[in-house]
Protein backbone atom coordinates (compact mmCIF):
# COMPACT_ATOMS: atom_id res chain seq x y z
CA UNK A 1 0.00 0.00 0.00
CA UNK A 2 1.38 3.44 -0.85
CA UNK A 3 1.70 6.05 1.87
CA UNK A 4 -0.96 8.21 0.22
CA UNK A 5 -3.27 5.20 0.29
CA UNK A 6 -2.46 4.60 3.96
CA UNK A 7 -3.79 8.06 4.72
CA UNK A 8 -6.47 8.22 2.05
CA UNK A 9 -8.81 9.83 4.57
CA UNK A 10 -7.52 12.66 6.74
CA UNK A 11 -8.95 15.28 9.09
CA UNK A 12 -7.96 18.92 9.32
CA UNK A 13 -8.85 20.37 12.73
CA UNK A 14 -8.79 24.18 12.63
CA UNK A 15 -9.81 25.53 9.22
CA UNK A 16 -8.47 29.07 9.41
CA UNK A 17 -5.68 30.60 7.34
CA UNK A 18 -3.38 27.56 7.37
CA UNK A 19 -5.90 24.76 7.83
CA UNK A 20 -7.73 25.94 4.70
CA UNK A 21 -4.53 25.89 2.66
CA UNK A 22 -3.51 22.48 3.96
CA UNK A 23 -6.98 21.08 3.26
CA UNK A 24 -6.57 22.26 -0.33
CA UNK A 25 -3.33 20.28 -0.72
CA UNK A 26 -4.90 17.12 0.69
CA UNK A 27 -8.04 17.46 -1.43
CA UNK A 28 -6.03 18.19 -4.60
CA UNK A 29 -4.05 15.00 -3.91
CA UNK A 30 -7.32 13.05 -4.10
CA UNK A 31 -7.78 12.40 -0.38
CA UNK A 32 -11.07 12.57 1.47
CA UNK A 33 -10.76 15.45 3.93
CA UNK A 34 -12.84 15.85 7.08
CA UNK A 35 -12.99 19.51 8.08
CA UNK A 36 -13.39 20.29 11.78
CA UNK A 37 -13.58 23.77 13.29
CA UNK A 38 -15.29 25.22 16.35
CA UNK A 39 -16.51 28.00 14.04
CA UNK A 40 -18.86 26.63 11.35
CA UNK A 41 -18.17 29.70 9.17
CA UNK A 42 -14.49 28.68 8.94
CA UNK A 43 -15.47 25.26 7.60
CA UNK A 44 -17.80 26.86 5.08
CA UNK A 45 -15.12 29.31 3.91
CA UNK A 46 -12.67 26.46 3.44
CA UNK A 47 -15.13 24.32 1.55
CA UNK A 48 -16.03 27.25 -0.72
CA UNK A 49 -12.34 27.94 -1.43
CA UNK A 50 -11.76 24.40 -2.65
CA UNK A 51 -13.70 24.79 -5.89
CA UNK A 52 -13.66 21.55 -7.87
CA UNK A 53 -12.18 19.64 -4.92
CA UNK A 54 -15.00 20.59 -2.54
CA UNK A 55 -16.80 17.30 -3.23
CA UNK A 56 -13.96 15.50 -1.41
CA UNK A 57 -14.69 17.36 1.78
CA UNK A 58 -16.79 16.17 4.68
CA UNK A 59 -17.86 18.65 7.34
CA UNK A 60 -17.41 16.88 10.63
CA UNK A 61 -17.27 17.17 14.37
CA UNK A 62 -14.52 15.58 16.47
CA UNK A 63 -16.91 12.70 17.12
CA UNK A 64 -17.17 11.97 13.39
CA UNK A 65 -13.55 11.33 12.44
CA UNK A 66 -13.02 7.80 13.80
CA UNK A 67 -12.26 6.52 10.29
CA UNK A 68 -9.32 8.79 9.61
CA UNK A 69 -5.75 7.60 10.14
CA UNK A 70 -4.09 11.04 10.02
CA UNK A 71 -5.21 14.20 11.82
CA UNK A 72 -3.66 17.54 10.90
CA UNK A 73 -4.23 20.12 13.63
CA UNK A 74 -4.10 23.83 12.72
CA UNK A 75 -5.91 25.62 15.57
CA UNK A 76 -4.72 28.85 17.23
CA UNK A 77 -1.06 29.04 18.29
CA UNK A 78 -2.07 28.68 21.91
CA UNK A 79 -0.55 26.08 24.21
CA UNK A 80 -3.71 25.47 26.23
CA UNK A 81 -5.90 25.12 23.13
CA UNK A 82 -3.48 22.65 21.56
CA UNK A 83 -2.98 20.61 24.75
CA UNK A 84 -6.74 20.36 25.31
CA UNK A 85 -7.31 19.31 21.72
CA UNK A 86 -4.57 16.65 21.71
CA UNK A 87 -5.86 15.27 25.01
CA UNK A 88 -9.29 14.95 23.44
CA UNK A 89 -8.00 13.47 20.18
CA UNK A 90 -5.99 10.98 22.24
CA UNK A 91 -9.12 9.88 24.10
CA UNK A 92 -11.32 9.64 21.01
CA UNK A 93 -9.08 8.09 18.36
CA UNK A 94 -7.42 4.67 18.09
CA UNK A 95 -3.76 4.57 19.18
CA UNK A 96 -2.51 4.07 15.60
CA UNK A 97 -4.03 7.34 14.33
CA UNK A 98 -1.22 9.83 13.63
CA UNK A 99 -1.77 13.21 15.28
CA UNK A 100 0.14 16.02 13.56
CA UNK A 101 0.36 19.61 14.79
CA UNK A 102 0.99 22.60 12.53
CA UNK A 103 2.46 24.62 15.41
CA UNK A 104 4.97 27.19 14.22
CA UNK A 105 7.37 26.39 16.99
CA UNK A 106 5.88 25.10 20.26
CA UNK A 107 7.66 22.00 21.51
CA UNK A 108 5.88 18.83 20.42
CA UNK A 109 6.40 17.25 23.85
CA UNK A 110 4.43 20.11 25.44
CA UNK A 111 1.55 19.77 22.99
CA UNK A 112 1.49 15.99 23.56
CA UNK A 113 1.80 16.32 27.36
CA UNK A 114 -1.76 15.16 28.11
CA UNK A 115 -2.31 13.00 25.00
CA UNK A 116 -2.77 9.25 25.30
CA UNK A 117 -0.10 7.47 23.20
CA UNK A 118 2.21 10.47 22.64
CA UNK A 119 4.30 8.21 20.38
CA UNK A 120 1.88 9.07 17.55
CA UNK A 121 2.14 12.86 18.00
CA UNK A 122 4.52 14.89 15.85
CA UNK A 123 4.87 18.26 14.17
CA UNK A 124 3.90 18.54 10.51
CA UNK A 125 4.53 22.23 9.94
CA UNK A 126 3.52 23.82 6.65
CA UNK A 127 4.74 27.07 5.17
CA UNK A 128 2.22 29.54 3.75
CA UNK A 129 0.95 29.34 1.03
CA UNK A 130 0.91 25.62 1.73
CA UNK A 131 -0.32 24.73 -1.77
CA UNK A 132 2.72 26.48 -3.30
CA UNK A 133 5.67 26.02 -0.96
CA UNK A 134 7.12 22.50 -1.30
CA UNK A 135 8.83 22.15 2.09
CA UNK A 136 6.93 20.75 5.06
CA UNK A 137 8.81 20.38 8.35
CA UNK A 138 8.41 17.10 10.22
CA UNK A 139 9.30 17.31 13.90
CA UNK A 140 9.33 14.36 16.27
CA UNK A 141 9.07 14.97 19.99
CA UNK A 142 11.20 12.87 22.34
CA UNK A 143 8.42 10.30 22.57
CA UNK A 144 7.44 10.14 18.90
CA UNK A 145 7.87 6.69 17.35
CA UNK A 146 10.36 6.63 14.44
CA UNK A 147 7.75 4.75 12.36
CA UNK A 148 5.35 7.69 12.71
CA UNK A 149 8.03 10.07 11.37
CA UNK A 150 8.80 7.74 8.42
CA UNK A 151 5.12 7.21 7.57
CA UNK A 152 4.44 10.96 7.68
CA UNK A 153 7.43 11.72 5.43
CA UNK A 154 6.35 9.04 2.92
CA UNK A 155 2.83 10.41 2.97
CA UNK A 156 4.00 13.98 2.32
CA UNK A 157 6.28 12.82 -0.51
CA UNK A 158 3.39 10.88 -2.05
CA UNK A 159 1.28 14.05 -2.18
CA UNK A 160 4.09 16.00 -3.85
CA UNK A 161 5.76 17.74 -0.90
CA UNK A 162 9.40 17.87 0.23
CA UNK A 163 9.46 16.82 3.87
CA UNK A 164 12.47 17.95 5.92
CA UNK A 165 13.05 16.46 9.35
CA UNK A 166 13.95 18.56 12.37
CA UNK A 167 15.51 15.62 14.20
CA UNK A 168 15.08 16.94 17.73
CA UNK A 169 12.55 19.49 18.88
CA UNK A 170 13.87 22.99 19.33
CA UNK A 171 11.66 26.09 19.67
CA UNK A 172 10.98 27.53 16.21
CA UNK A 173 12.18 24.33 14.48
CA UNK A 174 14.16 24.94 11.26
CA UNK A 175 12.11 27.29 9.09
CA UNK A 176 11.33 29.94 11.67
CA UNK A 177 14.76 29.87 13.34
CA UNK A 178 16.56 30.43 10.05
CA UNK A 179 14.05 32.96 8.74
CA UNK A 180 13.76 34.98 11.96
CA UNK A 181 17.51 35.56 12.22
CA UNK A 182 17.58 37.13 8.77
CA UNK A 183 14.36 39.12 9.04
CA UNK A 184 15.05 40.36 12.58
CA UNK A 185 18.48 41.66 11.59
CA UNK A 186 17.04 43.33 8.48
CA UNK A 187 14.47 45.13 10.65
CA UNK A 188 17.12 46.16 13.21
CA UNK A 189 19.26 47.68 10.45
CA UNK A 190 16.32 49.72 9.16
CA UNK A 191 15.22 50.74 12.68
CA UNK A 192 18.79 51.79 13.50
CA UNK A 193 18.83 54.07 10.47
CA UNK A 194 21.67 52.16 8.79
CA UNK A 195 19.80 51.77 5.51
CA UNK A 196 16.40 52.25 3.93
CA UNK A 197 13.91 49.40 3.81
CA UNK A 198 14.40 49.38 0.03
CA UNK A 199 18.17 49.00 0.27
CA UNK A 200 17.94 46.26 2.90
CA UNK A 201 15.51 44.38 0.66
CA UNK A 202 17.81 45.04 -2.33
CA UNK A 203 20.78 43.46 -0.52
CA UNK A 204 18.79 40.31 0.15
CA UNK A 205 17.15 40.18 -3.29
CA UNK A 206 20.20 40.86 -5.43
CA UNK A 207 23.12 39.58 -3.36
CA UNK A 208 22.07 37.00 -0.81
CA UNK A 209 18.80 35.34 -1.81
CA UNK A 210 19.78 34.14 -5.32
CA UNK A 211 22.57 32.05 -3.78
CA UNK A 212 20.29 30.83 -1.03
CA UNK A 213 17.61 29.84 -3.52
CA UNK A 214 20.08 27.90 -5.63
CA UNK A 215 22.11 26.20 -2.92
CA UNK A 216 21.02 27.01 0.62
CA UNK A 217 23.35 28.76 3.08
CA UNK A 218 25.86 25.95 3.61
CA UNK A 219 26.71 25.12 0.01
CA UNK A 220 26.44 28.82 -0.88
CA UNK A 221 29.25 29.51 1.59
CA UNK A 222 31.31 26.64 0.13
CA UNK A 223 30.95 28.17 -3.33
CA UNK A 224 31.45 31.79 -2.39
CA UNK A 225 34.61 32.29 -0.38
CA UNK A 226 37.58 30.61 1.21
CA UNK A 227 36.43 29.75 4.73
CA UNK A 228 39.55 31.32 6.24
CA UNK A 229 38.21 34.65 5.01
CA UNK A 230 34.69 33.85 6.17
CA UNK A 231 36.04 32.98 9.64
CA UNK A 232 38.14 36.14 9.82
CA UNK A 233 35.07 38.27 9.01
CA UNK A 234 33.00 36.36 11.59
CA UNK A 235 35.65 36.74 14.35
CA UNK A 236 35.98 40.48 13.74
CA UNK A 237 32.21 40.97 13.82
CA UNK A 238 31.95 39.03 17.07
CA UNK A 239 34.87 40.87 18.70
CA UNK A 240 33.38 44.23 17.79
CA UNK A 241 29.78 43.50 18.78
CA UNK A 242 30.11 40.86 21.51
CA UNK A 243 26.76 39.70 20.18
CA UNK A 244 26.21 35.94 20.53
CA UNK A 245 24.37 35.90 17.21
CA UNK A 246 27.70 36.63 15.49
CA UNK A 247 29.85 34.12 17.37
CA UNK A 248 31.84 32.21 14.71
CA UNK A 249 29.99 28.91 14.36
CA UNK A 250 31.70 25.76 15.60
CA UNK A 251 31.31 24.01 12.24
CA UNK A 252 33.01 26.94 10.48
CA UNK A 253 35.98 26.86 12.87
CA UNK A 254 36.23 23.07 12.55
CA UNK A 255 36.16 23.28 8.75
CA UNK A 256 38.97 25.86 8.79
CA UNK A 257 41.02 23.75 11.21
CA UNK A 258 40.55 20.68 9.00
CA UNK A 259 41.49 22.60 5.84
CA UNK A 260 38.00 22.15 4.39
CA UNK A 261 37.90 25.64 2.95
CA UNK A 262 35.24 25.22 0.26
CA UNK A 263 35.80 24.73 -3.44
CA UNK A 264 39.24 26.31 -2.92
CA UNK A 265 40.34 23.05 -1.27
CA UNK A 266 37.92 20.61 -2.93
CA UNK A 267 35.92 20.26 0.25
CA UNK A 268 33.87 22.47 2.53
CA UNK A 269 30.72 21.39 4.33
CA UNK A 270 30.23 19.24 1.21
CA UNK A 271 32.81 17.33 -0.80
CA UNK A 272 33.70 18.48 -4.33
CA UNK A 273 36.30 15.78 -4.93
CA UNK A 274 36.29 14.58 -8.52
CA UNK A 275 34.76 17.85 -9.72
CA UNK A 276 36.96 20.11 -11.79
CA UNK A 277 37.21 23.51 -10.07
CA UNK A 278 36.95 25.54 -13.29
CA UNK A 279 33.83 23.59 -14.38
CA UNK A 280 32.32 24.11 -10.95
CA UNK A 281 32.95 27.86 -10.99
CA UNK A 282 31.46 28.12 -14.48
CA UNK A 283 28.38 26.19 -13.34
CA UNK A 284 28.06 28.42 -10.28
CA UNK A 285 28.25 31.59 -12.34
CA UNK A 286 25.86 30.36 -15.04
CA UNK A 287 23.34 29.38 -12.35
CA UNK A 288 23.52 32.85 -10.79
CA UNK A 289 23.23 34.56 -14.16
CA UNK A 290 20.11 32.48 -14.94
CA UNK A 291 18.32 33.23 -11.68
CA UNK A 292 19.27 36.93 -11.79
CA UNK A 293 18.04 37.20 -15.39
CA UNK A 294 14.73 35.71 -14.26
CA UNK A 295 14.45 38.22 -11.43
CA UNK A 296 15.48 41.17 -13.65
CA UNK A 297 12.86 40.15 -16.22
CA UNK A 298 9.98 40.30 -13.77
CA UNK A 299 9.80 44.08 -13.27
CA UNK A 300 8.59 43.47 -9.75
CA UNK A 301 9.09 47.11 -8.73
CA UNK A 302 6.50 48.21 -11.28
CA UNK A 303 3.99 45.81 -9.77
CA UNK A 304 4.49 47.15 -6.23
CA UNK A 305 4.11 50.75 -7.47
CA UNK A 306 0.57 49.75 -8.46
CA UNK A 307 -1.51 50.85 -11.43
CA UNK A 308 -0.37 54.20 -12.91
Ligand SMILES: NC(=O)c1ccc[n+]([C@@H]2O[C@H](COP(=O)([O-])OP(=O)(O)OC[C@H]3O[C@@H](n4cnc5c(N)ncnc54)[C@H](O)[C@@H]3O)[C@@H](O)[C@H]2O)c1
Pocket residue numbers: 013014015016017018019036037038039042074075076077078081085102103104105125126127128
Ligand atom coordinates in the same frame (compact mmCIF):
# COMPACT_ATOMS: atom_id res chain seq x y z
N1 LIG B 1 -0.40 31.89 9.59
C1 LIG B 1 0.69 31.33 9.12
O1 LIG B 1 1.31 31.80 8.15
C2 LIG B 1 1.19 30.03 9.72
C3 LIG B 1 2.24 29.34 9.09
C4 LIG B 1 2.65 28.11 9.63
C5 LIG B 1 2.05 27.62 10.78
N2 LIG B 1 1.04 28.30 11.37
C6 LIG B 1 0.39 27.71 12.55
O2 LIG B 1 -0.85 27.18 12.14
C7 LIG B 1 -1.77 27.23 13.25
C8 LIG B 1 -3.02 27.98 12.82
O3 LIG B 1 -2.67 29.30 12.47
P1 LIG B 1 -3.62 30.18 11.53
O4 LIG B 1 -2.83 31.39 11.17
O5 LIG B 1 -4.19 29.31 10.47
O6 LIG B 1 -4.76 30.57 12.60
P2 LIG B 1 -6.27 31.05 12.32
O7 LIG B 1 -6.64 31.91 13.48
O8 LIG B 1 -6.42 31.61 10.94
O9 LIG B 1 -7.12 29.70 12.35
C9 LIG B 1 -7.32 28.94 13.50
C10 LIG B 1 -8.65 28.20 13.36
O10 LIG B 1 -8.74 27.24 14.40
C11 LIG B 1 -10.09 27.23 14.87
N3 LIG B 1 -10.06 26.68 16.23
C12 LIG B 1 -9.52 27.24 17.33
N4 LIG B 1 -9.61 26.37 18.37
C13 LIG B 1 -10.23 25.26 17.90
C14 LIG B 1 -10.58 24.01 18.49
N5 LIG B 1 -10.33 23.74 19.77
N6 LIG B 1 -11.17 23.09 17.71
C15 LIG B 1 -11.44 23.35 16.41
N7 LIG B 1 -11.11 24.51 15.79
C16 LIG B 1 -10.50 25.45 16.54
C17 LIG B 1 -10.56 28.67 14.77
O11 LIG B 1 -11.96 28.78 14.73
C18 LIG B 1 -9.89 29.10 13.46
O12 LIG B 1 -10.73 28.87 12.34
C19 LIG B 1 -1.02 27.90 14.39
O13 LIG B 1 -0.47 26.90 15.22
C20 LIG B 1 0.07 28.69 13.67
O14 LIG B 1 1.20 28.94 14.46
C21 LIG B 1 0.59 29.50 10.86
